[in-house]
Amino acid sequence: MVCSRAAVFSKGGIKIRKVTLKNIIKRQEVASILGDIAPVDELVITDPGGKALIGNNNSGKPLPGCPVKLGEEVIGWVMGGEKAETLAKLLSYLAVQELEKRSLARETLEKYKEISVIYDITEKLAASLDPKQVSQLIVGEAKRLIQADNISVMVIDEDTGLYSILAASGTEYHPKIGFQPGKGIAGSIIASGKGEIVNDVISDPRYIRGTIKISSMMCAPLKIKDRVIGAINVSSAQPLNYTAEDLKILSALALQSAAAIENARLYDRLKDTFLTAVYTLAETIEKRDPYTGGHTKRVMQYSLAIGKELGLADGDMERLRLAAILHDVGKIGIRDNILLKSSKLTLEEFSLIKMHTIYGQQVLKHIKYFKDIIPGVMYHHERFDGKGYPEGLRGEEIDIIARIIAVADSYDAMTTDRPYRKGLCHEAAVEELKRCSGSQWDSDVVEAFLRIDVSQTLGGGKLYG
Amino acid sequence: MVCSRAAVFSKGGIKIRKVTLKNIIKRQEVASILGDIAPVDELVITDPGGKALIGNNNSGKPLPGCPVKLGEEVIGWVMGGEKAETLAKLLSYLAVQELEKRSLARETLEKYKEISVIYDITEKLAASLDPKQVSQLIVGEAKRLIQADNISVMVIDEDTGLYSILAASGTEYHPKIGFQPGKGIAGSIIASGKGEIVNDVISDPRYIRGTIKISSMMCAPLKIKDRVIGAINVSSAQPLNYTAEDLKILSALALQSAAAIENARLYDRLKDTFLTAVYTLAETIEKRDPYTGGHTKRVMQYSLAIGKELGLADGDMERLRLAAILHDVGKIGIRDNILLKSSKLTLEEFSLIKMHTIYGQQVLKHIKYFKDIIPGVMYHHERFDGKGYPEGLRGEEIDIIARIIAVADSYDAMTTDRPYRKGLCHEAAVEELKRCSGSQWDSDVVEAFLRIDVSQTLGGGKLYG
Ligand SMILES: [Fe+2]
Ligand SMILES: [Fe+2]
Numbered sequence: 001m002v003c004s005r006a007a008v009f010s011k012g013g014i015k016i017r018k019v020t021l022k023n024i025i026k027r028q029e030v031a032s033i034l035g036d037i038a039p040v041d042e043l044v045i046t047d048p049g050g051k052a053l054i055g056n057n058n059s060g061k062p063l064p065g066c067p068v069k070l071g072e073e074v075i076g077w078v079m080g081g082e083k084a085e086t087l088a089k090l091l092s093y094l095a096v097q098e099l100e101k102r103s104l105a106r107e108t109l110e111k112y113k114e115i116s117v118i119y120d121i122t123e124k125l126a127a128s129l130d131p132k133q134v135s136q137l138i139v140g141e142a143k144r145l146i147q148a149d150n151i152s153v154m155v156i157d158e159d160t161g162l163y164s165i166l167a168a169s170g171t172e173y174h175p176k177i178g179f180q181p182g183k184g185i186a187g188s189i190i191a192s193g194k195g196e197i198v199n200d201v202i203s204d205p206r207y208i209r210g211t212i213k214i215s216s217m218m219c220a221p222l223k224i225k226d227r228v229i230g231a232i233n234v235s236s237a238q239p240l241n242y243t244a245e246d247l248k249i250l251s252a253l254a255l256q257s258a259a260a261i262e263n264a265r266l267y268d269r270l271k272d273t274f275l276t277a278v279y280t281l282a283e284t285i286e287k288r289d290p291y292t293g294g295h296t297k298r299v300m301q302y303s304l305a306i307g308k309e310l311g312l313a314d315g316d317m318e319r320l321r322l323a324a325i326l327h328d329v330g331k332i333g334i335r336d337n338i339l340l341k342s343s344k345l346t347l348e349e350f351s352l353i354k355m356h357t358i359y360g361q362q363v364l365k366h367i368k369y370f371k372d373i374i375p376g377v378m379y380h381h382e383r384f385d386g387k388g389y390p391e392g393l394r395g396e397e398i399d400i401i402a403r404i405i406a407v408a409d410s411y412d413a414m415t416t417d418r419p420y421r422k423g424l425c426h427e428a429a430v431e432e433l434k435r436c437s438g439s440q441w442d443s444d445v446v447e448a449f450l451r452i453d454v455s456q457t458l459g460g461g462k463l464y465g
Numbered sequence: 466m467v468c469s470r471a472a473v474f475s476k477g478g479i480k481i482r483k484v485t486l487k488n489i490i491k492r493q494e495v496a497s498i499l500g501d502i503a504p505v506d507e508l509v510i511t512d513p514g515g516k517a518l519i520g521n522n523n524s525g526k527p528l529p530g531c532p533v534k535l536g537e538e539v540i541g542w543v544m545g546g547e548k549a550e551t552l553a554k555l556l557s558y559l560a561v562q563e564l565e566k567r568s569l570a571r572e573t574l575e576k577y578k579e580i581s582v583i584y585d586i587t588e589k590l591a592a593s594l595d596p597k598q599v600s601q602l603i604v605g606e607a608k609r610l611i612q613a614d615n616i617s618v619m620v621i622d623e624d625t626g627l628y629s630i631l632a633a634s635g636t637e638y639h640p641k642i643g644f645q646p647g648k649g650i651a652g653s654i655i656a657s658g659k660g661e662i663v664n665d666v667i668s669d670p671r672y673i674r675g676t677i678k679i680s681s682m683m684c685a686p687l688k689i690k691d692r693v694i695g696a697i698n699v700s701s702a703q704p705l706n707y708t709a710e711d712l713k714i715l716s717a718l719a720l721q722s723a724a725a726i727e728n729a730r731l732y733d734r735l736k737d738t739f740l741t742a743v744y745t746l747a748e749t750i751e752k753r754d755p756y757t758g759g760h761t762k763r764v765m766q767y768s769l770a771i772g773k774e775l776g777l778a779d780g781d782m783e784r785l786r787l788a789a790i791l792h793d794v795g796k797i798g799i800r801d802n803i804l805l806k807s808s809k810l811t812l813e814e815f816s817l818i819k820m821h822t823i824y825g826q827q828v829l830k831h832i833k834y835f836k837d838i839i840p841g842v843m844y845h846h847e848r849f850d851g852k853g854y855p856e857g858l859r860g861e862e863i864d865i866i867a868r869i870i871a872v873a874d875s876y877d878a879m880t881t882d883r884p885y886r887k888g889l890c891h892e893a894a895v896e897e898l899k900r901c902s903g904s905q906w907d908s909d910v911v912e913a914f915l916r917i918d919v920s921q922t923l924g925g926g927k928l929y930g
Binding site for chain 1: 494495497498501502548550551554555557558559562563565566569570572573576577579580583584587588590591594689690720721723724725727728731732735736738739741742743745746747749750752753794797798800801802828829831832833834835
């Protein structure tokens with residue numbers, strides 16, 4: 001059931017057209033040869049039902065004559081005196097030639113279509129390393145190519161063996177994560193590693209009735225060499241007759257998709273690891289000051305909530321996340337006697353504390369990837385009115401991510417207990433933010449912060465995505 | 466010039482076989498039909514040169530008769546009395562049918578071959594994220610498919626615009642990195658983004674004479690959507706006639722390869738970034754103790770040299786690298802007054818210092834990816850004879866990477882100046898290693914260390930690869 005709008009060569013159609021006698025003899029060369037062999041006035045050629053194609057058959061019924069056969073099938077009759085048998089033989093031969101040509105033409109078209117599908121997929125999947133995006137592209141492609149009510153891309157977690165739906169379309173599947181491998185038809189197909197068509201699902205002994213109706217389905221495993229990493233499932237509520245060609249297209253899609261999904265998963269995992277490692281090390285550095293417990297995480301969470309509220313682009317959100325995690329990394333350069341001092345700092349001591357913005361920049365400048373987050377780290381103590389440190393930048397001279405971290409950092413500092421003072425309650429801290437909105441802090445950022453639900457923002461462990 | 470051993474369907478050959486009259490009339494059905502139409506004793510059919518195929522031509526020369534034509538070409542002659550013309554017409558028609566069939570068959574085979582090439586590449590490239598390995602696979606595949614003396618996979622650095630050869634085979638290219646984009650033929654093809662065949666390189670106005678002889682070449686750009694990221698080049702010292710079909714195969718290879726190369730490059734870059742970030746943060750933590758400047762890097766370099774000497778597997782080398790970088794990360798938990806003390810430590814103070822192995826484990830256990838390196842970090846102060854800390858493990862109970870780091874760490878500590886003592890010279894440190902080989906340190910590891918050239922080991926900035 002290849003969708004007609006998907007059939008790139010649908011004009012010719014991939015179904016093989018029936019070879020008829022009418023089509024063969026309507027060719028000028030053939031008609032002329034036939035006329036040369038048998039006298040025109042004697043020659044009558046009819047279709048299998050007796051309808052005259054050449055000459056007249058006034059009886060309206062099949063006449064006694066020689067059959068033109070294509071394999072076992074009679075495709076017409078020839079009445080032409082003594083040459084009738086020869087003509088029938090010739091026409092049978094031409095019919096076989098025609099059938100062979102059409103089979104080859106169909107095969108060529110099928111291969112063209114397969115190639116076009118492959119190139120299309122390759123181009124679409126090229127260089128995307130986001131598993132969700134890759135899977136959505138695959139679902140979209142399957143939808144375009146195959147008639148189905150439900151389509152899903154399912155992957156297997158290597159560690160747990162659990163299945164997840166990465167992307168889906170239709171009524172059956174709502175993206176789910178971490179469910180047990182199915183014991184039903186799909187489960188058995190995945191276990192076997194071989195794609196399969198099940199046109200009559202209800203009668204299949206492996207079928208386990210679910211919540212929704214499926215009548216016909218196909219499943220193609222996603223394989224990397226011999227390792228099954230998941231599957232593409234398509235199914236239909238109404239009975240369909242999925243063909244071997246449909247499965248071939250689905251399998252081509254699966255074959256081209258498997259590596260894209262696996263690469264995206266590996267990239268994603270590495271990215272997650274990277275962020276977790278940076279976060280853990282940043283937190284470790286933060287933990288030297290026991291009064292700041294959880295500060296890093298809260299500043300990250302407030303900052304991301306503000307960024308989202310302000311509609312930051314994906315790239316800026318990434319910078320914001322990392323800069324927030326690393327904003328106080330420079331404190332590593334501050335000695336214990338100052339960093340951990342439980343009484344109020346002298347002006348000179350405070351000027352040493354201020355150095356953590358510069359130290360942060362000095363640490364990060366060695367990492368090319370972190371170049372873009374340096375402004376966020378270095379300028380998180382700048383003030384909107386230019387009275388901050390280390391450079392006294394003002395207004396939009398200060399990178400937006402630094403302006404956001406400034407608010408997140410200040411709010412968290414105000415609401416946390418310190419050795420020399422008790423933390424403010426939420427309301428008092430908000431009052432302070434409002435009071436200095438436009439002077440210490442960017443008023444747009446303060447307003448965005450005031451729109452978020454602070455208690456909702458905290459919690460949740462995922463650093464990424 | 467598709468190599469014969471590569472032609473999956475070489476049995477049939479992809480070259481179209483010439484349609485001859487002999488082949489047409491040797492079919493039983495055709496012979497029988499011919500005999501029915503013309504009296505056998507009158508019928509003579511010859512090839513274009515007059516050689517009889519049916520009947521006799523005792524004259525040995527072309528007889529006057531009707532030509533059998535395929536397009537403009539005469540493929541034979543028919544002499545058969547009054548039916549000669551009809552037969553010639555019939556045979557001409559059958560020849561056209563045959564030619565059409567063969568064209569379709571050739572097209573089908575070409576498409577089968579293209580698909581087989583694509584699937585082959587897809588399978589081979591699946592889920593490799595190492596740019597060198599991916600490129601080598603591509604070169605191997607090109608070698609298998611296309612006749613060429615030189616093959617290379619070239620990529621363009623996005624930041625610098627410089628070209629690098631990632632993998633190559635043949636005399637022309639020795640892997641090189643960071644050279645200026647060529648102005649010659651390949652350069653112009655890459656700039657155009659369109660694959661090209663240049664069979665007569667010498668006469669091409671774009672040709673710039675190089676050090677080696679090239680007569681014919683093809684170049685297919687590696688493209689991600691519309692962005693050219695590199696190219697596959699093949700060339701031959703002797704003149705060849707590369708065909709459109711060859712370029713098609715090379716382009717299919719390029720199309721399937723581009724995403725694999727790009728993904729591998731992105732993964733590689735992220736991995737590099739990850740390691741650089743971890744390294745930088747570890748170094749930052751180390752820098753709290755100014756007397757250990759460069760310690761982290763040296764311990765990593767000594768450790769990797771020992772690991773290589775011992776023939777560690779790739780996975781263990783990776784663990785070793787990370788564990789060596791992070792071996793003293795737990796020092797973050799040690800207060801300045803102990804960590805930075807310039808006089809000799811008391812026993813109690815030393816017991817606090819010892820805690821850095823446990824603190825290291827506590828930091829790393831939050832990072833799943835670092836699970837396997839914890840033994841390297843936690844046990845780098847264990848002794849082979851069981852008298853070390855924190856657990857008093859002995860012999861092979863101690864992870865090999867911890868035994869390696871122990872030697873690397875000790876050698877570097879011995880040869881570095883400390884506030885309370887001057888560092889030993891290389892020879893004295895080696896004496897000490899030998900003296901305690903088998904008691905403090907694993908003698909195999911010490912021996913491996915003694916085989917490496919310490920001064921050669923230091924230097925070089927790449928953390929990865
Ligand atoms: Fe700060
Ligand atoms: Fe240590």
